[in-house]
Amino acid sequence: MTELNNTRDNPPGAPSIQAEMVATRTRTPYLYFLIRDPVAVLAALWLLFLLFCALFGEWLFGDLARGMNLAARAAPFGTTEGGLVNILGADALGRPILARIIVATRVTLGIAMASAIAALIIGTLIGLWAGFKGGWTGRVIMQLSDVLQSFPSILLAMVVLYMLSPSPLNLILVLAVGQLPVYIRVARAEVLELRERLFVDAARVIGARPYQIIAMHIGPMVIPTVINIVTIDFALIMLSESSLSFLGIGVQAPNITWGLMVSQGKDYLETAWWMAFFPGLMIMLSTLSINLMANWTRRIRDPRERWRFERAKQA
């Protein structure tokens, strides 16, 4: 039998052609894709704004956010009395909502970020260990990780925070624990795959110990996957933290987070809706922006979708 080609024909039609298009694509910078997508631009700008608030908010509005001002008690939304800072209204103690929102950015984002990074580092390390060890250790770790995964994370956090005290550190740790299983799974899977591939050939040929090789190659393999997960987790943790703070078992006053602000405003729904509305809107816009960016990067990297966004080739 004569074969014109030894590779099997691609499943015909668009997919194979698209794959070809991707293979011959010109490298288009990410910034170019970004400016083509107005929604992604807005999301990115919003995140930059948050970063600014987190860095300089305390310095700019710290005193305003904490000082009582009885004259402006429950000042309504839209007022300019007492300065533009009262534009979103004021709370029961006359503290401007806008200032408090900006100041709260640091703690809100800080807790989420610390927690996400802790989950990433601890989870990945446990996963790597489970992958290296294999056997019984590996199995027990995975089983524990399954227990953790199947148990509702907020309930878990509630119970643990009940038994411990709701200090910021405990909060960060308990939120991180809920996200561990994903990283454990991903890191372990990568180690197992590497083992499969390198254990047999390369390691034996070079005479190097397989662990050395895995240690050398694991970074580049795990990092991209894990980075993508961590962005989505960041938004997820932010939501969990605000839920816990809303329930009164998360961040405690005098610290401020958006979730806590919603909680403080919930008793004034009928008289001063802005107290709860705007902090909640901040949570919503921020998690949405993070998710939009994560979604956007994923689509840009996906060869099946990327071609749709590519730059027209200059003739």
Next chain:
Amino acid sequence: MTRHQFELSNLNVAFRSPAQTVHAVRGVSFHVDKGETFAIVGESGSGKTVSMMAAMRLLQSPPAHITADAMRFKGEDLQAVRQRDWWRYTGEKIAMVFQDALTALNPVYTVGWQIGEMFRVHRPQMTRREIRAASIALLTKVGIPEPERRLDDYPHQFSGGMRQRAMIAMGIALDPEVLIADEPTTALDVTVQAQIMDLLQQLKDERQMSLILITHDLGLVAETADRVAIMYAGTVMETGTIRQVLGTPRHPYTLGLLGSRPQAIEKGDKLRPILGSPPNLAAASRGCPFAPRCTAAKPVCSEQFPPTVHVPSGQDVTCHVVAEEAGQGNRQPEVTT
């Protein structure tokens, strides 16, 4: 003008994205007559499958952009058929058998359900019992033992050859007049390949179907086809009867193909592969797509698209060199046979 069973004239398919346009098929024309096996041969990416997918409206558009001077079924203009009436043609009058039945059959439905679907869509008056009986008859026809039992099995419970037989049973369910078989034997063992091809030939003879065989296997073509088109980079290079094209090949690409067949070599000779690799279809050249790899290429080859000429041995060849030898430098509009 004779009425062919199926006819394509000057078919062009391009895949467009903002970044680039890939010309997957350029000016493909051919026809099939009743009871005939017509083979389209080419390497992967030569556009043989894409041509048939385009004709059968199986490409998603965009990105696919399809134009043709004519697409006819028994003289009827297929391009004029509205999308909502298309189902009366596909499956019913023109059916397809795909390669790799493991992925081409739906993994979550039984084989019987998938064959029966042909009847449920096209013969709504049939009862469930009639459909089952007809499906059993079809499985028996294509040589699947214990058809009553196998009907309720899922594709993954079949062997490769049996799956392909089931796929064929589905294709011939409604007695189509044209059957398009896209690499029907690619994923199979050599012995099973022969059985499947025998089955297709036998069915074709019994039912006086027209068989369009898409393949990259020249050996298969020599054994089964009546006429053949050799495709390269989206263009038909040479077309004619088996005897003409394989017996007295004229196009440098065809010559190269036959030269690179292991059987064509005398003992002790070396294989003579065609040097180079197929062109990037995104960079549309004006000239002959084969020019960069052609040993007989002349300057004109990379500048002008070659004309199609009818050579004395009977076949049509799309080549500058052959055209000059035949004293026909002028460009002919299209293949006429």
Next chain:
Amino acid sequence: MGNFVLARMAQSLISLIGLVVLVFFLVRLTGSPADLYLPDDASEAARQEYIRIHGLDRPMIVQFWEFFSGLFRLDLGESLRQARPAAQIVLEAYPTSLKLAGLTMLISVIGAVLLGVWAAVRPTGLLDRVISILSLASASAPNFWVALTLISVFAVWLRVVPTSGIGGWEYWILPITVLTLRPLGLLAQVVREAMIRALTAPYVRTAKSKGVPFRSVLFVHALRNASLPILTMAGNQAVGFINGSVVIESIFGFPGVGKLMIDAIQQRDFAVVQAGVVITAVVIFLMNILIDVAYALLDPRIRHK
């Protein structure tokens, strides 16, 4: 099919036992259980009394056996506030929550399938982009905030639905709406993704070549194949329903297990918290079995493994 489900059951059973062990030790790691069970202001004498009665001074292994065998008698301790078995209190609250979760999941799955399929038909078309952003937004919204906003608008301002409490169907509208948002948004994205993948599969091309109407290609051929990732996500959301119900039930004053838990935590009624955790673990165990059965029903390849 039996094999697959049995294997998975064994797996989840180990998880369940693991969790129970974890609860037992966590309680003892953080100090004496007496501190947890008793009110903060309990006297030292009451403490000693409690330890003596419940045998907390006996060896760990004996205590564990007591605890473990107590589980089978549904003996999870006595509620401090209500002076009746904690397990009974939790079990009374569960039906409301399950009804809420069931309705929520039903609406989310149906809505997500319609939206996701619609978006997948023309990827990156205008409709797809609108649906994608909306589903992301609905998955990103903090549910307590949505709940408060909806209460402000529909209960306080327009006065078309009650603010909170339990009663006729009108009490269910807002909680279900809020609880639906996140699963709906997440599921719509999964449906879209899975459908895009399924629609480029060879079997879809085969179906089209058979003349199968497009609607059947979508909902019969592609959707059935896309259903496994959808089921996975729906299962995750169903198993995690209590995350949302803790917040939403307490906002709407819904007497479900979520509100029970948060109340118990605020009243420091540990027996109820512990019973809630253990019974929730059992409910999740049962739900995982249902999900595995659904897997096997949807995909014959799993059934025949």
